Amino acid sequence: MSGAAAKRPRRSLRELLAPVPTAAWICAAVACLNAVCWSLITPPFEVPDEPDHFAYVQTLVHTGGLPSAAGTYGGEELAALEGLRVEAVSEKPEFQPVATRAQQATLLRDLKRSEHARQRRSDYAGVAASEPPLYYALEAIPYSVGGLGTLLDRIELMRLLSALMCGLTALFTFLFVREALPGVRWAWTVAGLGVALVPLLGFMSGAVNPDAMLYAVTAAAFYCLARAFRRGLTRASALALGAVTAVGFATKLNFVGIAPGVLIGLLVLSARAARSQGRAAYTWLAMSLALALSPAALYVIAHLAAGASGLGIVSNALNVSSGSPWHELSYIWQLYLPRLPGMQADFGGIFTAKDLWFRGYVGLYGWLDTTFPHWVYELALVPALAIAGLCARALIGGAAALRARAAELGVYGAICVGLMGLIGADSYTVFPRFNAEYGQARYLLPLLPLLGAVLALAARGAGRRWGPVVGTAIVLLFASHDIFSQLQVVARFYG
């Protein structure tokens, strides 16, 4: 280490965070509070796979090891699932969870009986068993803090940690838009608040689910990329990208779909930096890649040591189990876009972009059993198309600037294609037994920073005079969507 570097004063956390605008913190607070509301209105275990994610944490805490996909939940969780009537309620909107004080008393009595540590021991975590452990290790903290209370206390504390991660998602979305679209300051706020109020983000981040952390980590990756594209790659930004990628790999397997885009971005940025920095840029690249790929390498080694496939469950997505590669491509295409001539119809009667993804984004809560009336989804198309139109107007107006940033846009595109391809490939492995198994809008929420950019562009597309007004209307639209989504969930579970 050089003497100059050794003498460089250490910057405190306060100094490091000083450049973050107050508006970004407020967006983070809004997202966090919103997710806390969702955590309070959604009954325990009425979020997809929450029982499995909770069981993963319980396994980590009580056995110190990783869970398996075979077996059954611990006695305490079984008592909670039964007392909360999860099996009867999930996917059946005609049934509701605990509705009387007598049921509540039985639930609390059964939880009290089963709270002995031995009753918590189980190494079963269902679909969550194949996930990497970072999110669950963090959730072990609130789980342990609530160790003296019942399972209901612990799950609420764990949900609050997810809500904090929701705040980070909004924060990094704001910062991403600030770097990617630096020209108009007020538009950053539209992006930050819009994303903070996305109801599906609040719903997922108000639950025990590693998706909450994946959204935050991916938003951080988008921010790091945008910052490096705007200001140039430095050693610090290369290491930050590597660290974020490593955290992403350790958070959820879906990051496998996002990572190729991030790594392409790192390569492009390194090649650019090499023009001014010479070989140092490639040294940063090597350091960043080593950091980024270390969790993935550990994952492969752990699986090989256990005698399993090196890529574990990820290898499922790479296998063509039920058709030709051409049909798999055709299936993935149709999962998002209208069928082209010559393609076999895999989604008869469904316009997937609208009926799966848009509908899922507008409102599909609980175990995908809580919906709005049909007309709401049709009505929602009007503001969605208006936002898309205004965004297109802004993009056309800035076509020259877009051409200059083609490589950066290509990297964001690669992230989208990677994630969507992974979801499609995973869904194809169980097709036609199940159609669009992973066709859930929550899996696309790692792309929320791009939604933030679309919102900012839409507000800018209305022009300088009307832009702030349109921006205000967009935020109010998202707030209304969020409030009515919460009311819908309240009506479904407690009405």
Added chain:
Amino acid sequence: MGRVRVTLVTGLTLLAATVGLTLTQAPMSLARRSTSQEQPLASISQAEVICQSHEVLPRATTAIRLHLFAEYGPKVTLQLSERGRVIASGQQRGGWTGGAVTVPVSPLARRRAAVKLCFTLSLNGDETVSPAGEPTEASPAARVGGTTLLGRVAVEDLRPGPASWWSLLPQVARRAGLGRAAGGTWSVVLVAALMGAVLALCSGLIVRELR
């Protein structure tokens, strides 16, 4: 007052009014459930018309919930007929999920007995829908094409309940406090306060930044 402030005040007023108006509506209530059983009756993957007779529909029924399981359900078209005459019909677009699909129908002015219920699933061969219900003998069972299912599909008739959401608020608040860490209606009050804080933060930031 600037344009942004006018938009903000107008928007928040509209939001409050819409929420208030929505709460004057009555929630849908269950008027009749044909059976509480949910045994799988068949696995259907082709476009078919499924019919079952002898349905009794209560007055003011405005929606029919059919117990069909599908990963992502196809378009469902439903028709109710009495003595060969169609008395109500409705459809639900594809994309529904889970174990039941609700099809809105034109309201029935009076109770109807001996109704024949038919619904069409717009399937193309690659998806599967599993009707669920009560196993019966062949004669009362639902029919699809020329074959008979293992029983009758579970059907629920829904109609607007007698009370508005406003009048149900205390009951909803009480239920929302059950089944969680610290039970009590306070959780609903807390959610309302937090959402108030969210709106206040958003409004303050908009006024400060969007100029």
